[in-house]
Amino acid sequence: xxxxxxxxxxxxxxxxxxxxxxxxxIILPFVKLTEASTSSSVRRLISNEKNLRRVGVTDAGxxxxxxxxxxxxxxxxxxxxEMNLSASEKKRGDSPKEKAPETPRTRKQILADMELPAEEPxxxxxRKYGIFVTAAEAVLxxxxxxxxxxxxxxxxxxxxxxPAIVGAAxxxxxxxxxxxxxxxxxxxxxxxxRFK
Numbered sequence: 001x002x003x004x005x006x007x008x009x010x011x012x013x014x015x016x017x018x019x020x021x022x023x024x025x026i027i028l029p030f031v032k033l034t035e036a037s038t039s040s041s042v043r044r045l046i047s048n049e050k051n052l053r054r055v056g057v058t059d060a061g062x063x064x065x066x067x068x069x070x071x072x073x074x075x076x077x078x079x080x081x082e083m084n085l086s087a088s089e090k091k092r093g094d095s096p097k098e099k100a101p102e103t104p105r106t107r108k109q110i111l112a113d114m115e116l117p118a119e120e121p122x123x124x125x126x127r128k129y130g131i132f133v134t135a136a137e138a139v140l141x142x143x144x145x146x147x148x149x150x151x152x153x154x155x156x157x158x159x160x161x162x163p164a165i166v167g168a169a170x171x172x173x174x175x176x177x178x179x180x181x182x183x184x185x186x187x188x189x190x191x192x193x194r195f196k
Contacts, residue, residue: 001013002018004018004020004023005061005064006019006020006060007022007056007058007061008060009022009023018064026055026056026061027057027064030045031069034068034072035072038076040076041068041069041070041076042066042069042073045065045066045069130181130182130185133178133182134182137175137178137179137182140172140175140178141171141175143167144168144170144171144172144174144175147164147165147167147171151168
């Protein structure tokens with residue numbers, strides 16, 4: 001009898017996954033998720049190690065997952081390489097030039113292809129969304145106060161200026177919405193930085 005790679009329980013010799021039924025429920029969904037993803041499987045494994053340990057993945061199970069993820073990354077890298085080669089061949093068409101001989105690639109180069117730089121997947125958290133929200137909020141507050149002052153001035157003079165008070169209310173609502181938007185953008189940027 002063979003033994004489960006994760007928990008060590010006995011399993012049938014012909015089981016290709018090398019996992020018992022209970023460990024399959026824990027490990028195989030993660031394997032399917034990483035294989036379906038275009039990002040690095042090894043990186044995904046490392047970032048999810050605490051969660052996997054929490055649900056019962058052992059040291060041996062992590063080694064098993066690492067080897068599976070490494071193979072998945074190699075397949076993804078090979079597929080990307082083949083796609084790049086086929087795309088470059090299409091661009092060349094029937095070129096009379098011969099192909100330059102390919103030099104063998106080192107393991108480091110292959111890993112560099114399949115591992116994106118750390119900042120690349122979440123680089124959009126650096127984009128300046130709503131950089132003028134604070135200025136817009138200040139303008140709206142000033143306009144609201146000016147119209148409110150105009151309404152009070154007209155009321156003291158004995159003439160009620162209804163459009164002024166409606167405008168003041170509108171500008172105040174706009175100022176409130178812009179302050180909410182500014183806080184939401186701040187929270188969103190903080191959240192994206194945590195998942196970088």
